[in-house]
Amino acid sequence: MIGEHSSKQYDHELETIRSKVLLMGGIVETQFQEAMNCFRVSNVERADHVIAEDNTVNQLEVSLDDACSHLIVRRQPTANDLRTVMATIKVITDLERIGDEAAKIARTSKSLHARGAIALNHYDMIRTIATATGDLLHDALDAFARLDGKQALQLIAQDEVIDHEFRSIMRNLITFMMEDPRTISSALDTLWVAKAIERIGDHAKNIAEYVIYVVEGKDIRHTKPAAPSPDHTA
């Protein structure tokens, strides 16, 4: 009886934590979308809001880590249950980093617009990677919400599309910079934005991997075969 009671309490507390993690996920998703809007069209207030939201996200990270610790100490989960808590702790870290990257994008966008340094075609250049990354993040959070291992597995490959797109953006920007060296500084800022987006994709992929870890009970991190040739560089 005590076991069952304790287990129900455990489930209830875990569900509360998971809801808050999803709330945190919703915040960083909005942060990212809003940061991209700030890159497209200058909006100082909006950019400041994205930057300020980083504090909210940071506080959520600390309090959720704390809630997970308390859950472990009070409920002494079984190995199986603990896996979910461990994965949740890792997901929280990734969400916090996504918030950081979104704030970086907002800061860089603000600076670019303030200098009147943003080129019209820069947004077009990163539109594809931004959409793909937004979708990946949304789907990873969805897979986490429903603990859908099958969906999560499909997402892993999407991150490679994002990495590929990033390298293509880099090549394009290098061409522009060489053609007109006066654009180097603003092109570099756009490159940092693209890099931040690519990192958000990495974090979204991590979240998908943790979902698989919970559902399948196996750790699929680092199981992908190494790059085909050691000469292949990013």
Place this chain on the structure above:
Amino acid sequence: MIGEHSSKQYDHELETIRSKVLLMGGIVETQFQEAMNCFRVSNVERADHVIAEDNTVNQLEVSLDDACSHLIVRRQPTANDLRTVMATIKVITDLERIGDEAAKIARTSKSLHARGAIALNHYDMIRTIATATGDLLHDALDAFARLDGKQALQLIAQDEVIDHEFRSIMRNLITFMMEDPRTISSALDTLWVAKAIERIGDHAKNIAEYVIYVVEGKDIRHTKPAAPSPDHTA
């Protein structure tokens, strides 16, 4: 009696995990130093070794995460003891990311040398940031080994020196690129190396913060006041 026995077992198992984390720390420290050597002087074999070591580090991450889970389930630590395990889990993640960044530096260095594209002054330009970051990483691991909160606290400020140095490198490289657009591609590669070093500094700072969390029992992440002005961009 059982409590005491269990506690001793716990201490013993935790010490084993901590030793392995320090071993992992030693590997990534060497990876970073070797990667910097590869940037300075072309050495394909050495670069390949740094890249291959990433697998060792990844496997250590998975097995150490597993060991931490087992420890929690079997020994059911108190809130106080659990703090150390939680911090250890976070340190492991940071060490793995440092390994990733070191492998990136080795890959980029190899590619730069293969193209004969490395400029002599590029190493001079990043020498300072590389030394400061190597020292910070070493000291952070040392603070973790000795659980020295005082030392860890002193390290937090060092990361700002590294961030400052990174921005100075970026400005210098932009100047070089504008003066001679043919160098854009190689200057960008050097910039990615500097960025990877700066990220290693971030991870080393995280490790110092986790040491403080264990020793002082308080979470000092995100407690620094926000940047003085919202117009200040990195």
